[in-house]
Amino acid sequence: GEIISSSRQAAKHITIPESDMLALTSQQRSVISTAATIKISNQNDWVPLDFSLAGKPQGYAIDLLLLIEEMTGIDFEFINGFSWSELIDKYNNDSLDGLHSLLQNQNNRYSGVYSDPIYDFNFALVTRTSSADVHNYAELAGLKVAILSGWPMTAKLRQDFPHIELIEFVDRNAAFKSVSEGDTDALLDVKPVLISGLSQYFYKNLKLHDDIID
Numbered sequence: 001g002e003i004i005s006s007s008r009q010a011a012k013h014i015t016i017p018e019s020d021m022l023a024l025t026s027q028q029r030s031v032i033s034t035a036a037t038i039k040i041s042n043q044n045d046w047v048p049l050d051f052s053l054a055g056k057p058q059g060y061a062i063d064l065l066l067l068i069e070e071m072t073g074i075d076f077e078f079i080n081g082f083s084w085s086e087l088i089d090k091y092n093n094d095s096l097d098g099l100h101s102l103l104q105n106q107n108n109r110y111s112g113v114y115s116d117p118i119y120d121f122n123f124a125l126v127t128r129t130s131s132a133d134v135h136n137y138a139e140l141a142g143l144k145v146a147i148l149s150g151w152p153m154t155a156k157l158r159q160d161f162p163h164i165e166l167i168e169f170v171d172r173n174a175a176f177k178s179v180s181e182g183d184t185d186a187l188l189d190v191k192p193v194l195i196s197g198l199s200q201y202f203y204k205n206l207k208l209h210d211d212i213i214d
Contacts, residue, residue: 022071032073040065040098041087042080045172046148047196049119050101052080060192061101064118083170084150108152124191125209126179126198134186136213140164143185146175176201188212 024032042057043050050061057078069076079087079096088109090096104114125134125145134140141163147154149168158166167184169175172193178184180203187194194208 019067019071021073024072029073035074037075037077038097039077039079039095041091041096041100042078043084043087043101044080044082046101046193047172047200048192049121049190052078055080061118065100084148088150103152105152105156121190121192122211123188124194125212126176126187126189126194126206127185127209128179128182128205129207130205131185131207134209134212137161137164140186144183146178146184146187148172148175148189172197173201176203176206179203180205 041050042052042062045051046059048059050059052058057080062078065076068074079090082090087096087099091099091110091112098112099110100118102108125140127134137157138161140161144165144167146167146169147157149170154166154168157164167178169178175184175187176197179187186209189197191208191210198206198208
């Protein structure tokens with residue numbers, strides 16, 4: 001399909017609640033006023049946190065960034081139409097200024113200055129309804145677990161839990177389908193993404209396991 005490389009104008013349609021400007025120092029205001037537009041990642045299909053519809057940035061993380069834009073004067077340009085791995089490559093070759101909605105660990109394929117977390121969600125699992133309840137990663141030993149490709153935590157999970165077979169998927173629906181049809185045993189992601197997928201794709205034979213413990 002057509003690659004949508006930039007959606008700066010499209011993002012401006014999102015209605016942001018009225019907010020007060022942050023009390024910035026004169027030096028901070030000067031830096032912002034002279035800074036170039038910041039090109040930042042926008043994933044295609046990580047609903048409801050970070051996704052795009054017809055090139056229009058959507059999601060909780062996008063709303064937070066637009067709120068920051070309104071309160072500071074920082075100008076964000078959201079770049080989408082690429083897989084997460086491709087967005088990381090663009091960041092590493094300096095054609096993208098920033099990434100968001102990511103984990104900080106030593107297995108990351110990227111380096112830079114990290115902000116404080118902009119949100120915090122627990123990981124959860126989706127399995128078939130016939131499966132036993134799962135409470136921690138150790139209980140997944142010997143199972144095939146679907147996970148979205150490009151996640152920085154994948155390498156750490158393989159290191160810490162070598163008896164879990166992680167199967168990477170580029171497409172979110174394909175990951176859900178693999179569990180529904182028995183090709184994998186579970187899907188691991190953050191809880192809001194799994195809840196959204198269960199609602200969106202109508203798989204009747206799947207269930208959610210809340211808040212998986214390390």
